[in-house]
Amino acid sequence: MLSNLFLQFTHIELLISYPVKDILTLVKRDSRFNVKMLNDIYFEDSFVDESAHRLVMNNVVSWLYERGENPDTFVQRIIDRCAAFEAVPARSVLRSYLPYVSQFYATEDVRQLCLDIIPKRYPLLNESKFLRRELVDGNRKEYFSFRFDSPGVLVTNPMRWFIGLVQIGPILLNTPAYEHIEFKAAQTSFIEALENRATAEMRDDGFIYVSGIKVGKYMTFGDCLSEYGLEWEVEAETKMACIKAIEDVVDEKTGAVLIHKGCYYGCPASVVFLDYKANVVAPEPFNKLMSAVVKQEFDSWQPIQRAQEQLLDAMNDSVTIIYYKSDDSISVNSKHLMRNVPARILRNLLREYTATGREEYENREFKRDPAICMDPLRPNFESRLNRVIAHINGSDDPDKPTEGVKKFFEIERHRRGGFRFVPKCKIIFREE
Structure with a gap:
């Protein structure tokens, strides 16, 4: 069972940005959407299993594409709302940070500590570790690796959601988002990353084509590690085949970037690169969160609560x-x-x-x-x-x-x- 925290952010964004009649078309896509699941997603301190994460995230992405909307824009809206402390589930967030409060008041770099505790706050990531951490001209350059035991179990393409989750961390602690974050390697396969928005073709020359354009080539995970000067403990995994994107692939209708140039797809683990200014400290990292908790005791949460109740009523799901x-x-x-x-x-x-x-x-x-x-x-x-x-x-x-x-x-x-x-x-x- 996993914390419902990021699903809360997603559900709240839906309730704020779309009328109930539109959200109904989303929840009626799959019979597994029911009142209990929506309440588990919405209420603080709830836990949901991995299949619920997959169900919600995959259906939200498909639904957005059907509406002609860019899923990356949807995630960015969540990040922007957090930056403005608008509709943040403050109690849930605060509880997730409680074991680390003293560390954040003692740290010299809030954003680095946010990364350090990722493995503890997000147990869905396995074998997470830093492959290299450097301080160059006042900037931290760090390569973070993790894997899912069963790729695709959580979400078919978790890349955008992971980046959103990482960016939200420092924002909620009164510090800026990371200046640069990108996947260098992904467990997500090349085909999964296309999200059924384009068709890939493999030709005898060892390259991958989309719409007749050469967009990827077969490499190994070891090639990725060598390119960035990274070491890997399991030698057999370095020989595993993957596909390196040599061009971006963009969805024609929504503008969503499906394939990112330079990223290796179908790897045994994901590698994320972060480049951000070092030693950024918020004197009172929890001030805004505490203020949001107090505010939500009054009226700021009522419109969202009303939207949730209208959605449940509209589902007419009772016996x-x-x-x-x-x-x-x-x-x-x-x-x-x-x-x-x-x-x-x-x-x-x-x-x-x-x-x-x-x-x-x-x-x-x-x-x-x-x-x-x-x-x-x-x-x-x-x-x-x-x-x-x-x-x-x-x-x-x-x-x-x-x-x-x-x-x-x-x-x-x-x-x-x-x-x-x-x-x-x-x-x-x-x-x-």
């Missing part, structure tokens, strides 16, 4: 669940789901969830209820819970097919002796 006392049954959106003991288990769970919002439950709570487990010595609750889950999932039996309700909610047996209720939309529960 009505009724427990009928007369025949000990439960219906979902007026369709019968289960009766007797399974219905009572779900009823008890929904009573608690709708009253308190609680999602984690212990088996023993239900074992003590005589209406569910009549024999305290042999409660057999686990098999009863299995029946509830089976009703929720529906039957795959072609002779007796039933439609489940797991698009609305699920029950996960994620640990021994307990389970989790997973709502995927607004739950309306009552008893009659």
